[in-house]
Amino acid sequence: MENPKASAKMRIAIDAMSGTNAPLCVIQAIKTITLDANDIEFLIYGDEIRLIQLLKEYNVSENAYKIVNTQSIILDTDKPTEALRNKKDSSMRCAIDSVLNHEASACVSAGNTGALMLTARMVLGSIQNVKRPAIAGVLPTLGSTIGKAIFLDMGANISCDEIALSQFAIMGVCFAKILLGKDNPTIGILNVGSEESKGRDLEQKTYTLLSTLDNFIGYVEGHDVIHGKADVIVTDGFSGNIFLKASEGAAKLCLSQFKSAIYSNILTKICGLLMKPFFQKKLEFLDPRKNNGAMLIGINGIVVKSHGSSDDIAFTNAIRVAVNLARNNVNEKIVEEMRKLNHEDESLSLFTKIKETSAKILGIKKSDE
Amino acid sequence: MENPKASAKMRIAIDAMSGTNAPLCVIQAIKTITLDANDIEFLIYGDEIRLIQLLKEYNVSENAYKIVNTQSIILDTDKPTEALRNKKDSSMRCAIDSVLNHEASACVSAGNTGALMLTARMVLGSIQNVKRPAIAGVLPTLGSTIGKAIFLDMGANISCDEIALSQFAIMGVCFAKILLGKDNPTIGILNVGSEESKGRDLEQKTYTLLSTLDNFIGYVEGHDVIHGKADVIVTDGFSGNIFLKASEGAAKLCLSQFKSAIYSNILTKICGLLMKPFFQKKLEFLDPRKNNGAMLIGINGIVVKSHGSSDDIAFTNAIRVAVNLARNNVNEKIVEEMRKLNHEDESLSLFTKIKETSAKILGIKKSDE
Numbered sequence: 117m118e119n120p121k122a123s124a125k126m127r128i129a130i131d132a133m134s135g136t137n138a139p140l141c142v143i144q145a146i147k148t149i150t151l152d153a154n155d156i157e158f159l160i161y162g163d164e165i166r167l168i169q170l171l172k173e174y175n176v177s178e179n180a181y182k183i184v185n186t187q188s189i190i191l192d193t194d195k196p197t198e199a200l201r202n203k204k205d206s207s208m209r210c211a212i213d214s215v216l217n218h219e220a221s222a223c224v225s226a227g228n229t230g231a232l233m234l235t236a237r238m239v240l241g242s243i244q245n246v247k248r249p250a251i252a253g254v255l256p257t258l259g260s261t262i263g264k265a266i267f268l269d270m271g272a273n274i275s276c277d278e279i280a281l282s283q284f285a286i287m288g289v290c291f292a293k294i295l296l297g298k299d300n301p302t303i304g305i306l307n308v309g310s311e312e313s314k315g316r317d318l319e320q321k322t323y324t325l326l327s328t329l330d331n332f333i334g335y336v337e338g339h340d341v342i343h344g345k346a347d348v349i350v351t352d353g354f355s356g357n358i359f360l361k362a363s364e365g366a367a368k369l370c371l372s373q374f375k376s377a378i379y380s381n382i383l384t385k386i387c388g389l390l391m392k393p394f395f396q397k398k399l400e401f402l403d404p405r406k407n408n409g410a411m412l413i414g415i416n417g418i419v420v421k422s423h424g425s426s427d428d429i430a431f432t433n434a435i436r437v438a439v440n441l442a443r444n445n446v447n448e449k450i451v452e453e454m455r456k457l458n459h460e461d462e463s464l465s466l467f468t469k470i471k472e473t474s475a476k477i478l479g480i481k482k483s484d485e
Numbered sequence: 486m487e488n489p490k491a492s493a494k495m496r497i498a499i500d501a502m503s504g505t506n507a508p509l510c511v512i513q514a515i516k517t518i519t520l521d522a523n524d525i526e527f528l529i530y531g532d533e534i535r536l537i538q539l540l541k542e543y544n545v546s547e548n549a550y551k552i553v554n555t556q557s558i559i560l561d562t563d564k565p566t567e568a569l570r571n572k573k574d575s576s577m578r579c580a581i582d583s584v585l586n587h588e589a590s591a592c593v594s595a596g597n598t599g600a601l602m603l604t605a606r607m608v609l610g611s612i613q614n615v616k617r618p619a620i621a622g623v624l625p626t627l628g629s630t631i632g633k634a635i636f637l638d639m640g641a642n643i644s645c646d647e648i649a650l651s652q653f654a655i656m657g658v659c660f661a662k663i664l665l666g667k668d669n670p671t672i673g674i675l676n677v678g679s680e681e682s683k684g685r686d687l688e689q690k691t692y693t694l695l696s697t698l699d700n701f702i703g704y705v706e707g708h709d710v711i712h713g714k715a716d717v718i719v720t721d722g723f724s725g726n727i728f729l730k731a732s733e734g735a736a737k738l739c740l741s742q743f744k745s746a747i748y749s750n751i752l753t754k755i756c757g758l759l760m761k762p763f764f765q766k767k768l769e770f771l772d773p774r775k776n777n778g779a780m781l782i783g784i785n786g787i788v789v790k791s792h793g794s795s796d797d798i799a800f801t802n803a804i805r806v807a808v809n810l811a812r813n814n815v816n817e818k819i820v821e822e823m824r825k826l827n828h829e830d831e832s833l834s835l836f837t838k839i840k841e842t843s844a845k846i847l848g849i850k851k852s853d854e
Contacts, residue, residue: 258738258742271677274677274684274685275685306727308640308643308722308723308726308727308730315643315723316643316644316723337730338726338727338728338729338730338731338733338734339730339731339733339734339737340734341731341734342734342735342738343734351727353677354677354684354685354724355723355724355727357677357707358675358677358707358720358724358727358728358731359707359727359728359731360707360731361677361706361707361708362707362708362710362727362728362729362731362732362735363731363732363734363735364707364708364735365707365708365709365710365711365712365732366711366731366732366733366735366736366739367735367736367738367739368708369627369711369736369771370735370736370739370740370743370768370771371739373627373767373768373771374739374743374764374767374768376767377760377763377764377766377767377768378760378763380763380766381763383759384759384760384763387756387757387759387760388756388760390752390753390756391746391747391753391756391757394746394747394749394750394753395743395746397746397749398742398743398745398746399739399742399743399746402738402739402742
């Protein structure tokens with residue numbers, strides 16, 4: 117197959133077999149996209165017989181896709197290392213391979229996050245000078261108006277140092293420019309307070325590094341994130357994951373209690389019905405499906421992770437994220453930003469100095485204990 | 486003043502000057518408590534003139550309190566170390582001193598958390614063998630029924646090791662037995678996944694230590710906490726704070742959007758009014774005021790932290806927590822549990838061994854980097 121850049125159409129590789137609702141939701145999403153845009157072509161990886169059936173059922177234009185039959189599926193229970201070693205013929209692996217071989221400009225998968233990250237890192241490699249790739253996603257915010265913020269790391273790096281966290285910020289800004297359409301997105305570090313003295317060594321050292329950037333606004337607390345205080349919020353993957361699951365859990369609980377109140381009796385049901393459009397209008401922006409599609413950022417190729425329980429609306433969004441990132445050459449922008457960082461005195465050389473100092477401090481602290 | 490234990494009444498020391506709504510909410514709370522119980526006496530620390538005015542205005546029985554005039558107030562902006570050194574005549578410090586001098590069985594303050602913790606540690610000291618005191622509070626949960634869980638550390642220890650975290654679990658169980666009234670509360674570690682391999686060194690080592698306890702249920706994820714998967718959830722103060730602020734932020738956002746939908750037009754306002762009691766019923770358990778009152782656990786004396794923005798309902802709850810903990814001799818129970826831990830082969834000796842091993846592993850990892 118020819119290079120996707122030479123072709124008039126953009127080609128997106130799809131892992132059609134991963135996720136709770138695959139392959140049905142995947143095919144429905146592809147159908148939606150093809151109705152909107154005729155300059156996108158899909159390379160669909162999965163069980164050919166089942167895919168052909170569904171594509172026919174949904175009447176997807178034959179010009180819009182090519183199916184590549186694959187032999188296995190990476191399960192959520194598979195260990196990433198084993199998936200990498202033993203499932204080279206899986207829909208996920210083949211979709212990633214297609215990005216390596218320039219058969220596709222990006223790939224999308226709703227599969228096992230650990231396996232996706234490890235496979236993407238091993239197959240595609242990291243962008244030059246990127247210490248750690250991360251998972252960057254979109255969060256809904258409500259400040260003076262409804263908005264969005266880029267949040268990373270969502271869980272790829274259980275722990276990381278200040279260099280990695282500062283790089284997340286740089287990469288997050290590239291992502292935010294494309295996805296939020298902002299010229300100069302602001303950066304905040306997730307922390308337990310907004311004063312400079314707050315947080316762990318990690319937050320304080322990252323603060324020092326990022327404070328050289330004019331779009332750095334300092335620390336943001338948990339509740340600030342949702343109020344859109346910063347466009348890009350960086351934290352390690354452990355805190356990021358705790359943050360996400362806590363807010364998702366609380367939001368879901370509130371919504372389920374509201375629904376439960378509406379189902380109290382016939383009167384409340386009628387009121388609920390009358391109010392439904394107003395509730396929907398006010399809560400629509402919180403729908404996680406509308407913000408689905410996280411980028412494995414720092415990988416040398418565009419890989420988008422869709423939520424494991426994605427339905428067609430969620431998967432459609434993940435594809436749109438992939439298309440958007442590919443059209444805007446996100447990785448070229450990241451390479452450029454990382455290159456700048458290497459050439460400017462204030463940045464990587466400073467990073468290195470601070471890292472050396474911090475290693476010494478940590479060494480002293482360790483021996484004190 | 487005589488020893489509170491010798492007196493028929495239980496004496497509770499109150500920092501009446503700290504918090505956004507002090508001293509008004511404090512006096513209102515004292516009024517509420519005195520209407521419910523006549524076996525509690527308050528030692529109220531603060532600006533005597535103002536307090537007398539308010540106590541008269543609210544017609545609080547003169548038998549229920551003694552006022553001790555204090556000269557200064559610890560502000561939220563005060564650095565803990567400076568508050569400790571320079572504000573020995575503050576309402577907060579004097580309330581803590583009264584616990585040291587056995588003039589009160591417990592004290593309650595809505596003041597600066599850092600200053601309260603530092604002052605309590607320095608004045609009262611830690612319970613023997615307790616490595617780090619923590620902040621333990623109550624969270625509402627909704628599993629099959631509405632319930633509560635004990636969560637710690639809420640933010641006292643930005644970082645801590647597996648020994649401290651395991652001790653949080655032991656102390657949290659004592660707290661849960663009293664506040665939740667459960668015979669054998671279950672323990673969970675906050676983590677990014679439920680499999681044994683998940684999390685950082687901290688979670689994995691704490692898992693090893695706690696797995697010797699029969700009420701340990703393993704890891705709980707962010708969204709599991711609110712579903713009541715464990716009675717006691719332990720984590721370091723950084724993750725704990727991120728968790729709390731993320732869930733509070735998300736819950737508040739959902740509620741404000743619901744309210745905003747109800748205010749859309751006259752029809753929605755009428756429906757909202759009709760549905761109000763049902764919404765209230767379903768959401769009441771989430772009201773943070775109803776679960777207000779966190780214990781500085783591991784301190785050699787009962788110190789309860791009320792939220793800085795407490796109103797009278799919230800402060801009343803904080804006083805109730807203090808009374809409950811004092812009546813049930815929580816610290817004697819903690820001392821007993823810590824003593825057991827020291828005498829059993831499976832526990833502290835194991836703790837020490839694992840700590841040594843982990844120090845070695847960390848040393849190797851550090852030199853690898």
